[in-house]
Amino acid sequence: STADNPEIFVRESSDSYALLSKEFAVALQFLREHSNESIYVPDVVRVSGVSRRTLEGLFQKYLGRGIYQEIRSGRIATAKRLLATTTLSLAEISRRSGFNNISALEAAIVQKFGCTGGELRAKLASS
DSSP, X not given: OGGGOTTEEEEEOSSOEEEEEHHXXXXXXXXXXXXXXXXXXXXXXXXXXXXXXXXXXXXXXXXXXXXXXXXXXXHXXXXXXXXXXXXXXXXXXXXXXXXXXXHHHHHXXXXXXXXXXXXXXXXXXXX
């Protein structure tokens, strides 16, 4: 039970209840709070208080993907939201979503959605 193991606690998410390790929950919360910044794997590892190897294992266990993939997923989600809800330039969106430059943003959008940023914005506007 969770009472027997202080390293485990129940966390309520918008989707479901999940049994998570404290270190994983701290790392995930950090990612959520800083998804619009240029954060990197070592930043997440530092706040978690465990080794990179341990944290990578926790991310694989709970999310089925690594730390970097989760960072990238958050950046893409932020960029998509900004494309859908603002008229900001791609340069500004890349900055606000944590990408280093427009090329990195465009490459991520093409990989994830199969279209350019401008095309994605048009699709989102028409849906």
